[in-house]
Amino acid sequence: EAQVTQNPRYLITVTGKKLTVTCSQNMNHEYMSWYRQDPGLGLRQIYYSMNVEVTDKGDVPEGYKVSRKEKRNFPLILESPSPNQTSLYFCASSFSREKTQYFGPGTRLLVL
Amino acid sequence: GENVEQHPSTLSVQEGDSAVIKCTYSDSASNYFPWYKQELGKRPQLIIDIRSNVGEKKDQRIAVTLNKTAKHFSLHITETQPEDSAVYFCAAYQGTNAGKSTFGDGTTLTVKP
Numbered sequence: 322e323a324q325v326t327q328n329p330r331y332l333i334t335v336t337g338k339k340l341t342v343t344c345s346q347n348m349n350h351e352y353m354s355w356y357r358q359d360p361g362l363g364l365r366q367i368y369y370s371m372n373v374e375v376t377d378k379g380d381v382p383e384g385y386k387v388s389r390k391e392k393r394n395f396p397l398i399l400e401s402p403s404p405n406q407t408s409l410y411f412c413a414s415s416f417s418r419e420k421t422q423y424f425g426p427g428t429r430l431l432v433l
Numbered sequence: 434g435e436n437v438e439q440h441p442s443t444l445s446v447q448e449g450d451s452a453v454i455k456c457t458y459s460d461s462a463s464n465y466f467p468w469y470k471q472e473l474g475k476r477p478q479l480i481i482d483i484r485s486n487v488g489e490k491k492d493q494r495i496a497v498t499l500n501k502t503a504k505h506f507s508l509h510i511t512e513t514q515p516e517d518s519a520v521y522f523c524a525a526y527q528g529t530n531a532g533k534s535t536f537g538d539g540t541t542l543t544v545k546p
Contacts, residue, residue: 352532354534362538363439363537363539364522365536379533411476411477418465418531419484424476425476426476427476
């Protein structure tokens with residue numbers, strides 16, 4: 322089944338404890354992207370990747386890191402999480418930026 | 434950077450009526466404009482998109498129009514049904530930073546039976 326998966330789906334952590342949210346797609350998509358969704362603020366792009374080893378900043382990259390070592394995976398890293406990073410995170414992928422973008426199920430993160 | 438404003442933030446219509454959601458963008462280099470639907474507790478899903486070389490696109494009850502001069506694009510839903518109730522987001526992809534996107538804040542559409 323063609324899909325985008327994210328793990329974990331729910332995470333409660335404490336300030337400063339490094340964490341990684343994984344994202345994987347099995348559709349051979351070149352374009353991948355991370356968003357955060359907060360009430361009333363819509364979706365805000367954190368980072369995106371046009372292809373393997375090519376990543377770039379979105380509108381809200383501060384406090385996040387990404388890597389794209391292989392086509393299918395695009396992990397999101399929070400080196401030192403803070404409470405303002407409490408949010409719902411979505412990973413998405415598509416063949417290119419102008420093709421249908423498929424979203425993962427989301428990861429709900431709470432930073433205490 | 435790009436700024437996308439979406440209006441209205443909430444919209445309530447009677448079943449069978451039409452609904453229109455409008456977005457304006459600031460960067461004239463933006464050239465790809467998708468619309469997403471997000472039902473409660475679910476992930477966003479693409480419902481229609483338009484590129485800057487096209488003025489209008491239609492898919493059954495859904496249409497999108499683009500006015501490049503005025504830098505706005507609109508989602509039109511005709512013959513609304515209760516299952517159209519959801520949050521709708523517009524987005525603009527910048528031509529200069531090809532993968533960078535900016536979303537509107539969303540419109541909560543409620544279709545009353």
